[in-house]
Amino acid sequence: MKEAWKEAVVYQLYPLSFMDGNGDGIGDLKGILSRVDYLKELGINMVWLGPVCQSPMIDHGYDVSHYRRIADQFGTMEEMEALIEELHKRGIKLLMDLVINHTSDEHPWFEQSRSSKDNPYRDYYIWREPKEDGSPPNDWQSFSGESAWRFDEQTGEYYFHIFDEKQPDLNWENEKLRSEIYDMVRFWLDKGIDGFRLDAINHLSKDPSFPDAADDRESPRGQKYFKNGPRMHEYLQELNREAFGRYPGIVTIGEAPSVTMEEVNRYTAQDRGEMTMVLMMEMSRLDAKPGDRWGRAEWKLTRLKQIVDKWYKGVFGKGGYATYLSNHDYPRSLPRYGDDGVYRKESAKMLATFLLTAPGTPIIYQGEELGMTNAKFESIDDYRDKKTRSYYHRRVEREGADPMDALTAIHQCSKDSSRTPMQWNDSPNAGFTTGQPWIPVNPNYPDIHAEEAMADPDSIFHYYRKLIRLRKKEPVLAYGDFRLVDEEHEQVFCYTRQLENTKFVTILNFSDEKAEFNLPKDIREGLKDAEYILSNLPEGGAVLGEKPGKEDRAVLNLAPYEAIVWKLKVNA
Numbered sequence: 001m002k003e004a005w006k007e008a009v010v011y012q013l014y015p016l017s018f019m020d021g022n023g024d025g026i027g028d029l030k031g032i033l034s035r036v037d038y039l040k041e042l043g044i045n046m047v048w049l050g051p052v053c054q055s056p057m058i059d060h061g062y063d064v065s066h067y068r069r070i071a072d073q074f075g076t077m078e079e080m081e082a083l084i085e086e087l088h089k090r091g092i093k094l095l096m097d098l099v100i101n102h103t104s105d106e107h108p109w110f111e112q113s114r115s116s117k118d119n120p121y122r123d124y125y126i127w128r129e130p131k132e133d134g135s136p137p138n139d140w141q142s143f144s145g146e147s148a149w150r151f152d153e154q155t156g157e158y159y160f161h162i163f164d165e166k167q168p169d170l171n172w173e174n175e176k177l178r179s180e181i182y183d184m185v186r187f188w189l190d191k192g193i194d195g196f197r198l199d200a201i202n203h204l205s206k207d208p209s210f211p212d213a214a215d216d217r218e219s220p221r222g223q224k225y226f227k228n229g230p231r232m233h234e235y236l237q238e239l240n241r242e243a244f245g246r247y248p249g250i251v252t253i254g255e256a257p258s259v260t261m262e263e264v265n266r267y268t269a270q271d272r273g274e275m276t277m278v279l280m281m282e283m284s285r286l287d288a289k290p291g292d293r294w295g296r297a298e299w300k301l302t303r304l305k306q307i308v309d310k311w312y313k314g315v316f317g318k319g320g321y322a323t324y325l326s327n328h329d330y331p332r333s334l335p336r337y338g339d340d341g342v343y344r345k346e347s348a349k350m351l352a353t354f355l356l357t358a359p360g361t362p363i364i365y366q367g368e369e370l371g372m373t374n375a376k377f378e379s380i381d382d383y384r385d386k387k388t389r390s391y392y393h394r395r396v397e398r399e400g401a402d403p404m405d406a407l408t409a410i411h412q413c414s415k416d417s418s419r420t421p422m423q424w425n426d427s428p429n430a431g432f433t434t435g436q437p438w439i440p441v442n443p444n445y446p447d448i449h450a451e452e453a454m455a456d457p458d459s460i461f462h463y464y465r466k467l468i469r470l471r472k473k474e475p476v477l478a479y480g481d482f483r484l485v486d487e488e489h490e491q492v493f494c495y496t497r498q499l500e501n502t503k504f505v506t507i508l509n510f511s512d513e514k515a516e517f518n519l520p521k522d523i524r525e526g527l528k529d530a531e532y533i534l535s536n537l538p539e540g541g542a543v544l545g546e547k548p549g550k551e552d553r554a555v556l557n558l559a560p561y562e563a564i565v566w567k568l569k570v571n572a
């Protein structure tokens, strides 16, 4: 069935780093407003705006201290209302980032809650007595690897937090808390926003007995008791009944790490009234080293193929999912899955071809459309992320590691790598700000910026525009089936998408070397009168010149990072 969310091309906009409108070095709403025509030009039709509500910014806005106020550094409610209006005028929907698993410890609710055991807000959060020996109530860890419990002197109890200790988890068992959240969500929906990205959403429900998890192999320990908990579906269905579901066409994209396909369908099957989609997080960290937040592992293309195939077979047509290769929580994928050197342009376009012709609603992370790369600052003083800085100081000061070794791991794994300011032009600070940017701009901005990209018809930016137009024009890319071709090939990712008698063939060389690819008979036949759609190489590249299939060629010779898309006419 036709659904706007299936035809959406989403743009993740990280407000701190998109555009500074008042010269204080911090991105803001005024800055975003000055760039809405850029978004229109790119062709996206949905924006996911990172958190902009009042916050002490310990976690860059994911620590909310007031849900109904815009943080001063981002601007005013009037500017937010203007942004909603200006995006709507351009046919672009706006999703906000909804952070309701936790608040900041500076939220008035928490200040009340911690003040006394009998305060009416006490149970808005999760408090427990210490064990006999004064230790934490159980052995669960937060995502930073330390205890998920923080002792609070004032009332002699511990409170629970799966993220930073300044981000106490809300107690969703408390009905009054839930109804306050629903009221706040309606407040934003009444302003005309079109939906939400739901932060860390599958952590809302915890195992109410809070058992010790000593035998738990997972990291962080205890996670199995604080994700996908027993009342998750009840809460989401209530949230839908009380808020999202009362407004037409609201789109929700849940961030739900480590879920099975069955759980994804339970969260997103249309008839369950819970969420529209979940984020397909598995593709974004193929090279993460299991159990080592700061390590990198080799990754195989066959792994990526298996993930795409698993999600297609498990969820497509039943539930909903959104795909992405880069976001604000991890270094950009271009150098990790492609190349940020000689083949930067070709590989960025190849990755774009994958993201926009594979199944699932695609999310483009700001700057990905320019082929922006990861910053590699030479001093820890240029990094802002709290965990990055504490990792460096632990390694260098406590463990005596060589600073360059610690910085190499940071270059490869720090959240800050993908958070450097958007590169608009070659003026100072890439045109992002007239002030001192909150984090340094990537020094390569004179060569990589929007102005040069928009002026160059062969740029990554214009290639994305072409792909986005294609995705909006061809229903097969939103609704078509997905068939892997040659699952074992370690260099080439080939797949077809078919809807009735339209069949697209995408062939991608994910390597920096030439690749030979055997075309199966049905595709070879189909190519005889195929329509060439696009390629990332100049017209007449190694393969296109020969238009394989006419001479019944069986083997394609692909150039490094070559991407090709054909459209076949088939009998349905």
Ligand code: TEU
Residues within 6 Å of the ligand: 059, 062, 063, 099, 143, 163, 199, 200, 255, 257, 328, 329
């Ligand atoms: O991230 C959630 C998050 O980080 C975990 O679910 C993730 O799977 C884990 O860290 C393993 O890598 C969201 C936001 O994207 C992030 O920026 C915030 O810091 C976090 O929630 C807390 O709000």
Ligand code: CA
Residues within 6 Å of the ligand: 020, 021, 022, 023, 024, 025, 026, 027, 028, 073
């Ligand atoms: Ca600003």
